[in-house]
Every structure is written in structure tokens, then in C-alpha cells.
Amino acid sequence: MKIACLHTAESNIAIYDNAAKTLGLPAGTLHHHVRADLLFAAERAGGLTPDIEAETAAVLQQLAQDADAVVLNCSTLGPAALLAADTSEVPIIRADGVLAENAVKAGGKVTVLCTTETTIAPTTRLFENAAKTTGADIDVRLIDGAWALFRAGDHKAYLVAIAEASETAYREGAETVVFAQASMTGAAALLGDEYARPMSGPTAALEAAMTAIGAN
Template sequence: MLLKCLHSAASNVAIFEAAARHLGLPDGTLEHFVRPELLLAAEAAGGLTPQIADDTAAILSGLAGNADAVLLTCSTLGPVAHTAAETSAAPVIRIDRALAEEAAATGGTVVALCAVETTLEATRRVFEEEATKTGATVDIRLVPGVWDRFRAGDTGGYLAAIATAADAAYADGASIVALAQASMADAARSVRNGPTPLTSPAAGLAAAMARCTSR
């Protein structure tokens, strides 16, 4: 099995490799392609533009040529996955949709935490779409100020603030917390007020494995 991952941050490579090991995938299953300029352009534009979407779709289609599946790991770029999947030779997995599907399946109140403002609308749409299938209630929250910490290289402060926000969500009555961006995944281990939050690397890889098995 060969799964290709399109990232917008180099730090996600290690996160996905750790998630793959946890799921028992052999070394070499993942190939990583990092294109930070796509997210930087979206941040500068205030969100996903048609040009950024076209550029992302072209990259995804190119990666699909000899892959069993392609994972789009950036939640800001997530909406492009559906378009790319229509013409790609392999399944294109939008990892935040896999996350939303897993979270909504629990029912109750789902709180999805976001770190960067450009992903809020895309995250809201995908979580609400999945919630309508199960009757879950969705609350999308931006963790303020943490993206500046991430950009400054303060990984510890970034993850600590996310864990604090997750604990606060459980204190507010959340049934499950979902960490909507791959870069947030390691914060899940520090959450104490409720179930371990769901993360998009684990959800996306599990979805890819299921798609490959069913083909």
C-alpha cells in the first residue's frame, strides 16, 4: 500500500509517521509532499481562492498516478479534495472529513477546535454536513492566538493552549472534542477533562486504509 500525503507544513510529516506506526502500517507506506506556499497564499488571500484550489487540485491529481490513495492534510485546502477526486486515478481523502465523520458518529455535542482562521468556514461546513447524518450538534471554535505561536516555532505553547481549550470544551459539556488541524494532534495526549480528542491524522489514515481495502 502506498499512501501519498500533501501537507502545507513540514512538521506534519512526523505527526503522520507517528500515526501510521500507531495504526500498524509498515515503514515506507507514506510518501510526503510539502507545499507550504498553498496555505501561505490562502492566509494572504483570507481563504481559499479559485486559483489556489486549481493549483491544489492539479498537485493532488499528479500525486494520484501511482498511489493507492492520496491524503489532503491541510484543512484550509480541504474543499479541493472532492473536485480532485472526480478526475484522479486514486481516491483522494480529505482528512478533516474523515475526522468529522468519526466525531459525528458519537452523537451528542461535538466541539471542533481550529487554530487558524482561514479554516473556520471549511471546517464548519464539513462538520455540519456530517452532523446532519447522525443528529449530532456541532460547535466550531477558534483557539485564539495559537497560530502565531505555531508560526513562531513555539510548539510547546501551541499545543498547551490547544489542550487547555479542549479541557474547557469538556467542562462546557462537549461529548467529544475534535482537533480539526493535523498540527494540533499531539495536544490530545495532554487533555484530562474528557475522552482523548479525535485527531485528523489518525482519522484520515484509517479512512485511507478502509478505501484501499474495499477497492
């Protein structure tokens, strides 16, 4: 089994490798491809443009030629997964799409935390569409200043800011807290014991890929 993963940050490779180990996947199952330039382009453009979406879809389709499934791990570029899937012979998994479906299952108030402005619009659409089937109340929030910390390489401060925002969301009534981006995953370990662990995408995305491969 070969699962190709498209990332926009090198640091997310370790996060996905850890998720794969947790799931018991054999070493070498994941094959990582990093295209940070695609996210940088979207940030410069103020969001995902048709050209960037098309380029991302082309990359996904290329990866699909030599894999049993492909996972797109970028919430800003997420819509490109649907575009690529239209002509792909193998499953193309949108990590945040799987996350949204899982997060709304129980209904209630779902607070989705983001650290990049470019992901706010696609994430809001994604979660609100998913919530139509369960009636979940979606609250998408941007953690101000967090992405600047990430870009500066201060990952510790980045995760601390996310953990603090998570605890605030729980105190304000969130029943489910969701990390919209894989880079946020490590913040879950920083929350106090009185709080539930926020949901994150890597494990769910790989589980979906495994299921899709089995069904293919």
C-alpha cells in the same frame, strides 16, 4: 501499498509517520509532499480561493499518478480533495472529511477546535453537513493566538493553548472534542486524566485510505 500525503507544514510528517506506526503500516508506505505555499496563499487571501483550490487539486492529481491513495492533510485546503477526486483513478482522502464523519456518529454536542482563521468556514460547513445525518450539535471554535505561536516555532506553547481550550470545551458540556488540524494532535497528551482524548485526523485518514485501497 503507497499512500501519498499532501501537507502544508513540515512538522505534520512526523505526526503521520507516528500514526502509520500505530496502525502497523510497513516502513516506507507513506510518501510525504509539503506545499506550505498553498496555505500561506490562502492565509493572504483570507481563505481558499478558486485558483488556490484548483492548484491544490492539480497537486493531488499529480500525486495520484504514482500512489495507491492520496491523503490531503489541510483543513483550509480540504475542498480541493473533492475537486481532485472527480478525475482521479485512485482514492483521494480528505482527512478532515473522515474526521467529521467519525466525530458526529454518536450525536450530542461536538466542539471542533481550530487554530487558523482560514479553516473556520470550510470546517464549519464540513461538520454541519456531516451532522445532518446524526443530529449532532456542532460548535466550531477558534483558539485565539494559537496560530501565531505555531508560526513563531513555539510548538510547546501552541499545544498547551490547545489543551487548555479542550479542557474548557469539556467543562462547558462538549461530549466530543475534535482537533480540526493535524498539527494539534500532540495536545491530547497534555489534558488531565479526567478528560476524554480529543479526536484527531491522521489515524482516521490513514485507516480510510487503507480501506479505500482495499475496495479499489
